Amino acid sequence: MVQQLDGARRAPLNRDRVLRAAVALADHAGVDAVSMRNLAQELGVVPMALYKHVANKEELLDGMVDVIVGEIDPPADGADWKSAIRQRILSARRALLRHPWSSRVIESRPKPTPVVLDYLNSIVGMFRAGGFSVDLTHHVMHALGSRVWGFTQELFPASPLPEDPEVQAAAFRELAGRYPHIAEIAMAAAHEDESVVGQGCDDDFEFAFALDLLLDGFETLHRQGWTSRGALS
Amino acid sequence: MVQQLDGARRAPLNRDRVLRAAVALADHAGVDAVSMRNLAQELGVVPMALYKHVANKEELLDGMVDVIVGEIDPPADGADWKSAIRQRILSARRALLRHPWSSRVIESRPKPTPVVLDYLNSIVGMFRAGGFSVDLTHHVMHALGSRVWGFTQELFPASPLPEDPEVQAAAFRELAGRYPHIAEIAMAAAHEDESVVGQGCDDDFEFAFALDLLLDGFETLHRQGWTSRGALS
DNA sequence: CGCGGAGGTGTACGTCGTACACCTAGTGGT
DNA sequence: ACCACTAGGTGTACGACGTACACCTCCGCG
Secondary structure: OOOOOOOOOOOOOOHHHHHHHHHHHHHHHOHHHOOHHHHHHHOOOOHHHHHHOOOOHHHHHHHHHHHHHOOOOOOOOOOOHHHHHHHHHHHHHHHHHHOOOHHHHHHHOOOOOHHHHHHHHHHHHHHHHOOOOHHHHHHHHHHHHHHHHOOOOOOOOOOOOOOOHHHHHHHHHHHHHHOHHHHHHHHHHHHHOOOOOOOOOOHHHHHHHHHHHHHHHHHHHHHOOOOHHHHOO | OOOOOOOOOOOOOOHHHHHHHHHHHHHHHOHHHOOHHHHHHHOOOOHHHHHHOOOOHHHHHHHHHHHHHOOOOOOOOOOOHHHHHHHHHHHHHHHHHHOOOHHHHHHHOOOOOHHHHHHHHHHHHHHHHOOOOHHHHHHHHHHHHHHHHOOOOOOOOOOOOOOOHHHHHHHHHHHHHHOHHHHHHHHHHHHHOOOOOOOOOOHHHHHHHHHHHHHHHHHHHHHOOOOHHHHOO
């Protein structure tokens, strides 16, 4: 029988438990709270114990990304390339949004893990299966950039609006004075979701807008038999 | 007269000198080397002295971004919206590339400084001056994302290739085995610049490719009188 | 003359990642 | 039955880091 003489003996750690705990910690306490020390405490273990399962903190972060990538749905087969890729990327986006810290972490990784490469490889494959030339596929992947992950950098990182409508109005007046054009489009966003100065933009809409713009562009180029030869200066 | 009794008395620091020194330090030693301690040493001063000119490290980083944004050319007037914006963004890109660390730092800033808002405001204004509706301009800015700054996230962060061609070939064979689609497009990139396995991609080409794809898309929507009303589900 | 403030100093604290030596319990070989 | 080996967990320690706080030292102004 399993020995548990002196109280409940902890099941031994393993890489997977460490990574999942790290993800959970980041989810509910923010990614900044993910220090080796905090994480160890969360697991009821001394900090150095973690190093038996991950080489160092960088590898821990890589592993956390892998966990998120693991949540992305597999490709839907039977669909045309465009909607298949669209669905897949939107699935990636859903995974990312479940873990708001993950886009920042993904950006920060200096080199892709095998799991990441698998994902990218499969996206590339979907373009190829759709009949895209190697050449076009290459450039198209670049054009997608971080959007393959389902996110775009926020230009205005959505600072939470002040509660007091008085203060809010004042802040807005100042904005309008100094940055009239920004104020104008901020207004438009607010009107769209019919609140006074709403929660800002509908991020999902913005994402889909940009994604579809790109995919449509890709489709056109593909149909035209675009090659980089013709485009080079 | 200026006192300099005991040897050359250092000219007093000021915010600007601090920021410029920080940029210079990041340029030649990498952004990770920009610690308050290192920076202070570079300026021949004790770490805490910096806090008389910058509130804290976050503000220092903000200031460094401002320095870079200050290097972006002002809008070229007299041109149509499309080429004016194109030029401006490519100028931003040139500024960024002069300081390779800056895209990472820009990404990391939680809220935009006035200088950044000025830049964004002026880009928005350029779309508006081109006749874009407030509505379309808004979405178009989102679609641009980090590309207004002149960068896209690198999906494959360009790890320096190993010197030894033997090792290089082996690495490539493994890549080809596990990630055939990626290998394929990597090959294509290599062929384009006609080296065996070249320095990888022509980033400038990739950037312009994606930027123009977007700008063309924007133009089409603009001409069609696109509004978000019609696009909503 | 004196005093206030701008600018620079020195010390100290808490946090971080992690190197290194150590311990411990369970396993396989003989 | 023994012992060596090892995977996993511990404890201590070091050198970064950002920065709070008390202090000093001038300069210019009244």
